[in-house]
Amino acid sequence: MSDRYLPPVETGLTTEEVRQRVTAGLKNEPLPPLTRSVKQIFRDNLLTLFNLINVLLGGLVLITGSYKNLLFLFVVIMNTAIGIFQEVRAKRQVDKLSLLSAAKIHVRRNGQVGDQPQDAVVQDDLLVVTRGDQLPVDGVVRATDGLEVDESQITGEADPVIKGPGDAMVSGSIILGGHGVVQATEVGHGSFIKQMAKAAKQKRRTPSQLLTIINRIIKILTFTIIPLGAGLFISTLLRGESQNRAILGTVAAMVGMIPEGLVLLTSVALAAGAFTLGRHQVLVRELPAIEALARVDTLCLDKTGTITSGQLKFDRLEPWGGVPGKAVETRLAELVAAIDDDNETAQAIKTAFGTPSVHADTVLPFSSARKWSGAAFNGHAYVMGAPEFIYDQVPRALRDHVQTLAERGYRVLLFARVAALTTPKPTQPEALGLILMTDELRPQAKTTFGFFANQDVALKVISGDNPVTVASIANRAGIAGAEKLVDMSQVGERPDFDRLVADYTVFGRVTPQQKENLIKAYQAAGHTVAMTGDGVNDLLALKQADCSIAMATGSEATKSLADFVLIESNFDAMVQVLNEGRRVINNIERVAALYLIKTMYSVALTLIFIFMSHSYPFEPIQLTPISTLMVGIPTFFLALQPDYTRITGRFMKQVMEIAVPAAICVVGYVITIMLLGNQLDLNFATTSTLSVLLTGVISLNALVIAARPLNRFKIGLVALMATLFLLVFLFGGAIFSLVSLWHWSLAWVYVPLVISAYPVFILLQNGLGKRVLSRIRWR
Incomplete structure (x- = not known):
């Protein structure tokens, strides 16, 4: 990296520098088309x-x-x-819809961040990446407070990799958490983009x-x-x-x-x-996928974006442990500002409490596997996430109160002070408050799920949220068997997935690896399984399913491998599919x-x-x-x-x-x-x-x-x-x-x-x- 030109992180390349690289052929190549010429x-x-x-x-x-x-x-x-x-x-028709759902890359040029198609990226461009993005070129991290990256398409290892300034990144990598600036080092034929695009878009089922x-x-x-x-x-x-x-x-x-x-x-x-x-705004990536979905008898749903609208709303913050409410609000606002995540939860809290200026010593962005995020600043460390994944053993009074709130349909997150930001769980958590979020049903959700039930398609809900909350929402949506729920964080390291899929309908606190194993268990039982999803936490399950459906508002990595993309993110279109x-x-x-x-x-x-x-x-x-x-x-x-x-x-x-x-x-x-x-x-x-x-x-x-x-x-x-x-x-x-x-x-x-x-x-x-x-x- 010492011999490479380093454009300023604040401004990126100039228009003239971009023109020179395009003239020299140092430009990325478009993704392979979905259709034949x-x-x-x-x-x-x-x-x-x-x-x-x-x-x-x-x-x-x-x-x-x-x-x-x-x-x-x-x-x-x-x-x-x-x-x-x-x-x-x-x-x-497919090409027209492909343009609508095509991935855009946030590129910083002339001090401004703008969306560019993948084939417009040139060597040394600064890419502003965040959770859910898939890197289209080889690069090196120029600035970040912490990036968690999935490199399984390159290394075969599913565990997330932490990247810091100066670390190399390979095309095809998926950002699981955090955000940062990555400089493009190899584009076009010089990168792994073609192989990675093929691996992401043409999985063999x-x-x-x-x-x-x-x-x-x-x-x-x-x-x-x-x-x-x-x-x-x-x-x-x-x-x-x-x-x-x-x-x-x-x-x-x-x-x-x-x-x-x-x-x-x-x-x-x-x-x-x-x-x-x-014509119904559904992009079909492979024609045989139409047959695969037609044979589906089990449809696994991710709650957010499928059953619910995905637009989380902050309801209130309940202080815990006698800490004054104003102080809890201030610390929570500072934590969210320090982490600077852009997911729905973070955006809802920023809207409620603002974004104060704070300098973090350490940041752990939200991870689907870890299910919490945290930061250290002003001499203290704080975390926010699922109580079960923060405490080794959730205190009984706190657990009972969370259960009561979840039964009312709230999505409950814990805000806590910790001694250290260790993984997989932080050290010595001390609860400061409970964050209550609400999520509304999609307008036609009940009618759509009723249709699938009448068509002999069994509906299963697999979510990372509290199972009681998920079950409450599933019940409101009219999904049969919603009362049969299980907390996947409590099933041990080697659960019997075959028994779980036979006994339960709603699965909560599910990790990405568990989602994949649940799909495998349904398939082993002789079912043809479709999976819906919109986030990076759904990637493994979408790859494993016989048929995968992604929302256009979901992550680019998710859309890149799905068999169907719902252009208007309207799950009701699945009836027509x-x-x-x-x-x-x-x-x-x-x-x-x-x-x-x-x-x-x-x-x-x-x-x-x-x-x-x-x-x-x-x-x-x-x-x-x-x-x-x-x-x-x-x-x-x-x-x-x-x-x-x-x-x-x-x-x-x-x-x-x-x-x-x-x-x-x-x-x-x-x-x-x-x-x-x-x-x-x-x-x-x-x-x-x-x-x-x-x-x-x-x-x-x-x-x-x-x-x-x-x-x-x-x-x-x-x-x-x-x-x-x-x-x-x-x-x-x-x-x-x-x-x-x-x-x-x-x-x-x-x-x-x-x-x-x-x-x-x-x-x-x-x-x-x-x-x-x-x-x-x-x-």
């Missing part, structure tokens, strides 16, 4: 394996000269275009269950499509069929195996969900089976027709009405339907209940038609037309099952699709390579088959489906 969105949606396979298949169809069979490429193009449009739209299953299906199909297609093509040629017939049959089989619409539907639904939440997540996931799980029906019967038919003497029963153009009318269009509308029921992980169960019986029906009816065709000497055009008809009818039955419970809209949608499918046979035969079915000689073949399709499908679903499901343990 438009170029990346286009590239990732266009350059996919399935798109490549579809283009190659289209090239093969061109060889045959049957250009109408290229229609499947139009569907692929439309799907891709819709996916790009929805993701770009969601990107713009349990991956999305739905996306994991879909990606597994795609991976399996990737290794299945090409060899099966090659086998079908070769076997068709070996049977003496023409090259064109072999190509069209192979392309139809391979197109049928690709569930490109399922991938599209999932990405579009999540992107649309992010866009919808953005939960509903949107459940709607997206429930509807994807519901309609996914419709996409996989085609995949399943296409794979099965390909395997069968490799060894049969018949050509593959479909041409690519013939699958278009089925893919469009029985799957594509209706699933798009069904995915937008309201469905806010609790997520039950039914993806594979829906597949087994709907897709497997339907696929077996299709395969069975196609084989039956082939056999009847042999007996009745029907040509390929006729048997393929009958196969399309029966496949469409079975897919329509599956659509009805997937759309349940039916309402007017769904009945109308199904009826419209059925009508359009019928019109394809009446007027679109030439386009879709279908022969006319208006012949009595054919009617006695297909009418019984069509009539039998529904009961056979239901029989298979209730018989085979239930037997298979009973033998499989679904998650």
Whole structure:
């Protein structure tokens, strides 16, 4: 540090010095964007394996000269275009909200402190940091009365580190207590900022269950499509069929195996969900987080900022131990001025008693782990904080009075004189007074928590405040089980967290490490846990939770790692978040089976027709009405339907209940038609037309099952699709390579088959489906 330029602490860099450093490239870099660029969105949606396979298949169809069979490429193009449009739209919404919630750094220049974006910080800038800030650059402390810093992202150690003038600080460090001035020593590539930003913003939790299953299906199909297609093509040629017939049959089989619409539907639904939440001022940092929150069954709440408004009000100061009230007020005002914290409690006391001038010999700023702050001045040391964390054993009379006040809803802090500012507890505390603070409920808190209770989401309150006070507020907010409270400062060093989460609803006097362990215990009990928070004391718990929600008014460190940021700090918006997540996931799980029906019967038919003497029963153009009318269009509308029921992980169960019986029906009816065709000497055009008809009818039955419970809209949608499918046979035969079915000689073949399709499908679903499901343990 001796060779480094040291700008005056009182003034910082001048405008000219800042300009020189910007010109020299000594400027910090912006944080990595939350979203992909438009170029990346286009590239990732266009350059996919399935798109490549579809283009190659289209090239093969061109060889045959049957250009109408290229229609499947139009569907692929439309799907891709819709996916790009929805993701770009969601990107713009997320980017707009990111700007609103972007962290600002207090920088001192030309003697003035102003807010600057992180990428505006230059080398040697003086950063004015306080509790909750996250350092965006490497630096050195120039001035402070005491900084407590969390360097766990760098060192892995969760214990706070005390920093004084001259001490180095690393980017990514979080200020837990105190405030000071830090000079930027390394910016941009010279610092750890990129690694730290990545660690804070892209923590890895349990991956999305739905996306994991879909990606597994795609991976399996990737290794299945090409060899099966090659086998079908070769076997068709070996049977003496023409090259064109072999190509069209192979392309139809391979197109049928690709569930490109399922991938599209999932990405579009999540992107649309992010866009919808953005309109409600909720920033979604990762799309899979929508699914994670939709699966939540336990919501852990931090009292301040979530249940209450977070605006603490000073009520009164009660002297204790016979000390005159005026003297207690004076000493308290001096203590708060000496510590110079900027949290809500300190600000409320400053407003009540003013800020006298005092010089402190020693300062210990407030710490979430320690739960008290203190300072030594004028030959004495004073502390302010939770009584349980100041006394080894709180005197009975004081404890009983604090309990009485807490039951009335007050937040009670102890003001005491001590012999020494030792940690974790001060030496020989002597109570001088009790500070009574009040905190008001959020206006819509009761309604919001009632909604979550009705949605089978268990509410738990985890707070650093007195458990009796927290329980009183939780009870006023209508949280069930609020009377089941525990003081976490009294549970010992190695508590049984599994028993605690089973027995209690309200947890008070909780340390940051205990918050994290409580979340772990809920997860170990099989719960999917969301955590809300707005302060640095919530960081460990937010990282551990399956889904984390931060308020925009919270600390920058908290916002930097949360899955959701409530831009207007309005917890009521969580109702919309939960509903949107459940709607997206429930509807994807519901309609996914419709996409996989085609995949399943296409794979099965390909395997069968490799060894049969018949050509593959479909041409690519013939699958278009089925893919469009029985799957594509209706699933798009069904995915937008309201469905806010609790997520039950039914993806594979829906597949087994709907897709497997339907696929077996299709395969069975196609084989039956082939056999009847042999007996009745029907040509390929006729048997393929009958196969399309029966496949469409079975897919329509599956659509009805997937759309349940039916309402007017769904009945109308199904009826419209059925009508359009019928019109394809009446007027679109030439386009879709279908022969006319208006012949009595054919009617006695297909009418019984069509009539039998529904009961056979239901029989298979209730018989085979239930037997298979009973033998499989679904998650």
